[in-house]
Amino acid sequence: MAAPKKGRRSPGGQGRPGRVLAFILLVMVALTGGMFAYGHFTPRLGIDLAGGTSFTLEAKNEPGKPNAITKTNMNTAVGILERRVNGLGVSEAEVQTQGKNHIIVNIPKGTNAEQARQQVGTTAQLMFRPVLAAAPAGTMPQPQPTPSASGGSGKDKKGGKSSPSATPSAKPSGSATPGGQGRAVTDALKAPQAPKPTPTPSAPSQDLQKRFAALDCSTKQSRSNAAKAADAAKPTDQVVACDKDGKEKLLLGPVAVDGKDVTGAKAVLDTQQAAGWMVTLKFNGKGSKTFGNVTGKLASQPDPQNRFAIVLDGESVSAPSVRQAIDGGSAQITGNFDQSSANDLANVLAYGSLPLSFDIVDESTVSAALGGEQLHAGLLAGAIGLALVVVYLVAYYRGLALVALASLACSAILTYTLMVLLGPAIGFALNLPAVCGAIVAIGITADSFIVYFERIRDEIREGRTLRPAVERGWPRARRTILVSDFVSFLAAAVLFVVTVGKVQGFAFTLGLTTLLDVVVVFLFTKPLMTILARRKFFASGHPWSGLDPKRLGARPPLRSSRRRPSASTDPKEA
Known part of the structure; x- marks a missing residue:
């Protein structure tokens, strides 16, 4: 009894094949249920198929x-x-x-x-510039050199004239966060405030003040011209710029911190504000020191001189105010953010600095018509090839063709459901090369079945019955299948690493289907053959089973072959 127990525990499920088949069926049901859970029933398509x-x-x-x-x-x-x-x-x-x-x-x-076009188009250097003056987007009279227009809450009007020293004494609104970490609050997404052309220690030139007063950020053309002029300016120059929403215009000082010094940024939920979002950013050693010095100086200035603008391609993507010096190499930008705007700002901060500047020289819409025609032709070719494979299997293997077709159906279900689920999970999208990889995988999978079937038929030719032939042929077939699939998977992995673009889709699909081939052969084909070997139709060698000993040219039973040497009475007759 010991030998049968070992047989039940060996790989392939020959002892309890029903449990193995039940497991693979449960996996297919779970993957199908995952499609209903995600609400996706078709794979995501690439640009060549979806446009x-x-x-x-x-x-x-x-x-x-x-x-x-x-x-x-x-x-x-x-x-x-x-x-x-x-x-x-x-x-x-x-x-x-x-x-x-x-x-x-x-x-x-x-x-x-x-x-995405806006993100791709903003390819210039990312810079942090201090704000010298801020005003609504439209044109305005030239700013006066006195601070009489600033400080809406100030009421120091002795002698009919405000003292310039009254404005710097005002404290910035808000307070620093505990723990010694500075906190910056953005006003760029709020409603524009009244003009506050308060002079700064480094007063802009008269020409720059005239340009600032004449700038109208409410029109797209004016914003584009201002962005080009600011982008072309030297880092040491003062510039005028518009915010990305066209609601505010800014007069900015020289570059204080280079965007290359930002090492990371991400959007996170602000736990201190209900359903609010904030952006956290980190600097390298050089940027941390510079940012701490700059924010220390800005924190002592009145609004709007306590703000710094995050400038990309000559346009201000955000202009937060500073409450206190921000040391330690990290900062937080909070305000009226939702998830989308927080992610946009985090992407600009994290990926804004490029080693080169770029211009969009061409923008075109790709139609899915051509890809759809190619897909239709590819699927038609795949269907014809699959039909020929089925005809060959039925003609050559007969009853065994049912095992091959059932295994192909199992592989198809696993492949399709995984492709659907990988779309929302990792962003996988099906393109034409990926479809080609899936069609090529049909041949790889069918080849594994043929290897196993031929090993079984070889054992029957040696004179064994079906049940021992199924078990004895499996170790030899398993070794060949694993080696073949390993070579295929290695080729797919190398192709995925060394290539880019659509070719990676082909390599990914080929590697995925190769792994699924191993799963199907081990957990479906082998247990199914073990079950069918116990059925009379296959076990008796029915002519339509594909395992007929006569058609295979089987030798006499092994026990009768031992009598062959004694049958020759005259050794010289040969």
Whole structure:
């Protein structure tokens, strides 16, 4: 009795194949239930199947850096742009170089392409500039050199004239957070305030004040012109800029902190505000020291001189005010943020600084019609190939063809459900190369069945009955299947690592289906064969079972072959 017990515990489920089949069926039911839980019943499609938007970015040399366009800088820019676009939740976005100075960005349909375009288009250096003056977006009279217009709550009017020293004595609104960590509060997303052209220690020139007064940020063209002028200015220059919403215009001082000194930023829930969001950011050693010194000086200034603007491509994406010196290399930006606006600002802070500047030289909409036609042709070719495989299996293996078809159906269900679930889980999107990988996997899976079937038939040719043939043929077939699938998976893994773009979709699908082939053969095909070997139709070698000993040319039983040597009476007759 010991031998049968060992047989029941060995791999492949020959002892208790029903339990193994029940397990794989439960897995398929669970994956199907996962599709209902997510509410997704079809895979997410890539840009070639669903359509989308394609951008072409052209790199340009920075002033004073004529040789900045290098392979290293281009690859760095690709990585930053890819993280920036994917940070918006864009799935299957493709970012890759083309030639020496171009980058192609493909964004599938179904994502916020306009928001992604803004993120991709803002490719200049990220800078922190102190605010010298702030006003509503429209034009205004030239700012007066006295602070009489500032401090809405101030009432120091002795002799009909305010004292300049009264304004600096005012405390910034709010208080610092406990624990010694500074806290910055953004006003950029709130309603614009009244003009506060309070002079600063480094007063802007008359020409700059005239430009600030004449600037109208309420129009898109004016904002674009102001952004280009500010972007072209030197870091040591004072500039005028608009905020990204076109509600406020700012007069900004020289660059105080370089955006390259930001090492990370993310949007998190603000536990001190109900349903509020905030942005946390961290600096490197150099940026931490500089940021601490700058915020220490800004905290002692009145509004709006206690604010610093986060400038990208000459446009202010946020202009928070400072309550106290922010040391320690980390800070928090809070205010009227929702999740989307907090994520936008965090992406700008985390991925804003690129080694090069880019211009969008081409923007086009990609139609899904061509990809749909190619997909239809590919699926038709796959269906024809699958039909030929089925015809061959039925003609050659007969009853065993049912096992192969059931195993192919099991593999198809697992593959489809996983592709659907991987969409919302990791952003996987199905493109044409991925479909090609899935079609190629049909041949890999069918090959595994054929290897096992031929091992069983070889054992029957040796004179064994079906049940021992199923068990004796399995170890040899298992070794061959594992080696074959390992080579296929290794090729897919190498292809996935060394390639970019759509080819990775082919490699990912090929690797996934190769792993599923091992799962199906071990947990479905082998247990199913063990069960069928106990059925009379297969065990008796029915002519339509595909295991007929006569058709296979089986030898006589092994026990009768021992009599063959004694049958020859004359050794010279040969």
